[in-house]
Amino acid sequence: MNVDEYQALAADTMQFHKTQEAALSIVMLGLSGEVGSLSTEYKKKMRDGDSYTLFREKLVEELGDIIWYLTSIATIEDITLSEILKFNLKKTQDRWADLQGTAQLPLEGDFYDDEYDEKEQLPREFVTEFNEGTDKNGKHCIEISVNGEVFGNTIRDNNYEDDYYWYHDLFHFSYVTCLGWSPTARGLMHKKRRSNEQVNEIEDGGRAIVIDEAISALVFEHARNHKFYEGVTTLDEQLLQTIRLLTRHLEVQQATPKEWEKAILTGFDVWRIMRKEKIGRVICNMHEKTMYFENP
Template sequence: MNVDDYQAEAADTMQFDKHDDKALSIVILGLNGEVGGLSTEYKKKMRDGDSYVIFRQKILEELGDIIWYLTSIATIQNISLSEVLEYNLKKIQERWADPRAALTLGLGVEFLDDGYEETEQFPREFVAEFKEGTDKKGKICVDVYVNGNKFGDQIRDNHYEDDYYRYHDLFHFSYVTVFGWSPVVRALMDKKRRSNEKVNEIEDGGRAIVIDEAISALVFEHARNHSFYEGVNTIDEQLLQTIKLLTRHLEINKITPRQWEQAILTGFEAWRRMRKEKVGRVICNLHEKTMFFEKLL
């Protein structure tokens, strides 16, 4: 049965005016009740086991009622049921599709800086080396080198506790590796796209750099409460949607939650190794979207 045909026929069975101010409240409360009914039927199945022979019939009935109320909500809001289903499929495909399969980033290019001169492109392969030591005041710090060149200033934790945030450039490198984005890395590698004034200002400028750093700090605080993602394969949807919200006006607005998840987990895998070893390097390959950690002897 065509879902929009179902929606039209279901609307004819409403026993209230869909334009009434109370209509939406009626169907939402009705939906809540039907979900409770579904839970009740499942409870009976758990209690009675195979002797509850009408379980399938009851589930069929409860699911139908739930669909009716869901459809009614869409009708009241002037949304077609097919639009709801298409939107949901797109959302879950973006969330769970293989991130390596979407090489074009939805933009018709493999990398965001394709078409620019090499001096304005991320190197497609690079090695980032981390060396821990102490500064002139005796504080623990890290020096980072990319392909043998000094990368930014010495980094400290800037925290009351020793939390190893000094290795957080690994997170920026993971964003570069998985989907070719990090205004922080682009600036410190001197790869800003100055040939395009608007791109240089908006995509590679100060505001984008702040967002890049904010994402790193935000995710780090979330990871702190989840064992820094050790043994974790999925990240909370709310966090991923917050990142999408922060970047919705930037060129990476088409990056899927699944790609963000891969980048974050890739970065933290390297970070946990670096925290343990204190020195090491990561070998980054943008074509393969891989970042491998190597211990330095």
Template sequence: MNFSEYQIQAMTTDQIPVVEGTELIVPLLGLVGEVGSLMTEYKKHLRDGDAHKLFNETVAEELGDMLWYLANFASKFNLDLEEIAEKNLRKCHDRWGWRKSVQIDSKATAYIFDNDFPEHESLPRRFEVEITELRKDNSVKMKAFIDKQQIGSDLTDNSYSSDGYRFHDVFHMSYAAVLGWSPVMRSILKRKRKSNPLVDEVEDGGRAIAVEEGISALVFTYAKDHGFLEGVSAIDYQLLKTIKNMTSHLEAAQCSLGDWEKAIMMGYEVWRQVDKCRGGTVVVDLDARSITYQTEKSNET
């Protein structure tokens, strides 16, 4: 039996009086009551253990009653329970799917937003960025280099206190690595897609750059309140939803919540090491969807 069939048949057993307001509040109260009953059964299970012989049977019954009330409430708002279930599964996969290594591998080249553009307008598939710190007078600045050529501008924390935000380009590198998206890195690397004026204006222009910088600052505030994500295994769902909303008009809208979580987590893992060592080499690999840190620049040729 599928959810839609269950929902139809469940409504044929509806005994709730058709009184204004009652037809909605009763299933809600019923659902709350069944949750309470389920908690009571679990309390008995914790107390009595195996002596609570009917635990599984009783729990199944309580869950069935909860399902009936859910179906009843959905029906009265003309909602399809099967459609709700399918959307919920998509939401869960979008949020948590990246944690399964098989899914990560299968999506390794999922986001190549510049595939149809010439090489000089495409993000490099792999590059190394050497980050150094320069202290002069009372100022501390970050410099970044690729093949000994400086990229971007000198950056400071832009803060009354030293908090390491001068190294925040690491986050843009991580977005590029994991998401295949970073208007900021395109600008820094001079890889804007000028051959398509509309894409250049919308996807690589000032507004998109401002959105990405806003995301970087927003997440940094969150991370600062959570030990810069050290030992943290998941990002707040509402924060990820906010990021999705901020990028809803851009090509990055294709990136899932899980993709964003992975990009943020990997970026901060590298950022913490860069901040601790006051520099180092960051390896960005778009094909592997990874960003890694090494204390000394690779000697590979």
């Protein structure tokens, strides 16, 4: 029996004739009650251990009731179980697929700007340098270069206390390295795709740059409350979904939560070293999706 056949047969056992709203309320409350019953059976198992010999039988019963109520909700809302399962499986695979174990190195055509002339392509390999300097007012700042070329203006923290956000361009570099995307970096590297007016305006323009910077700031504040991700291997699901929501109209919408997670953690791995060393070089490789810190 496949899941949609089960759904059709289960629908025949729905013994109430109510409005859609009333029926939905009944099955929602029924689902809540069955989840409680499942918890009760588990409590008995914890209390009595192996002497509770009915646990498996009760587990089958309670899980079956939960599935029935879930199926009823889907039926009332005219959603097939197969649609739900396919969506859920894709979502979990996107989130938890092992990038190291399953992903291959990008091939030609895998980067968003492959079809453009090299002068409009992000560099597939590049070296960034961070050096201390002073701005026009004589204040301490950071100067950045990429492949020997000046990258934007000098940067200060713009905060009451130094929190080393002035190294945040490392996050843009990690988005380039791991995702092949960063409107901010593309603009400051003078790699905007001006040959395509629409792409230049939407993908490489001001709104996209604001989103790129917003993601950097959002993640930084989240990281601040989690020891700047030191020792962290898994990021908060809500954070990743917020990022996907912000970028859903851009080319980077193709990036999975797992890929965003890798990009963010890669950037912070280097950022923590840079915060300690103050200056240094970072070797970035888009093909291998790697960033390495190197002492100057």
